[in-house]
Amino acid sequence: MLLKSLHGVSRLGVRFYRKLIDPLDLLTGIEKRELLAHLAGDCDPFRILSIKKGPGTRERPNLIPSSNSSRLICCHCTESDNHLKFMWLHQGDPKRCGCGYWFELCPIAPL
Ligand SMILES: [Zn+2]
Known part of the structure; x- marks a missing residue:
């Protein structure tokens, strides 16, 4: 056309x-x-798609990619919850959600 x-x-x-x-x-x-x-085949260059939670222990936290020194994340704590829990993650400061999962910022190169 x-x-x-x-x-x-x-x-x-x-x-x-x-x-x-x-x-x-x-x-x-x-x-x-x-x-x-x-x-080039990268369908999520800003790393905004949700990730599947791993073990999430203190020793093996869920790694959240970020090119900045802090990032706002949300945790869908349980399947039955109808809300998300938001929290700020800062570089070098792992954080534990109320559901018990640990999260840590993983630095990546900026786009
Ligand atoms: Zn949670």
Whole structure:
């Protein structure tokens, strides 16, 4: 549909063809890095998808990836709960949720 509208004849009777512009040429900054990550196969470049909780003990806490020194996380403590418990995690300071699971920030490279 879009391709058809880009081909045609001008008022002077000259046929013209326009090339579609590659979105990568238009994007800059973090949007471009996000698109490049998607093209490279990383479907969650900002690490915002939920993770499955592991053992979550003091010795083996659930690792939460973050490129910043702190991150707001939420814990769905039990399957029957209808609410989430939010808490701030800070680098180097593991934290225990009220349900008993431990969480620790895991530094990753920024996008
Ligand atoms: Zn919890």
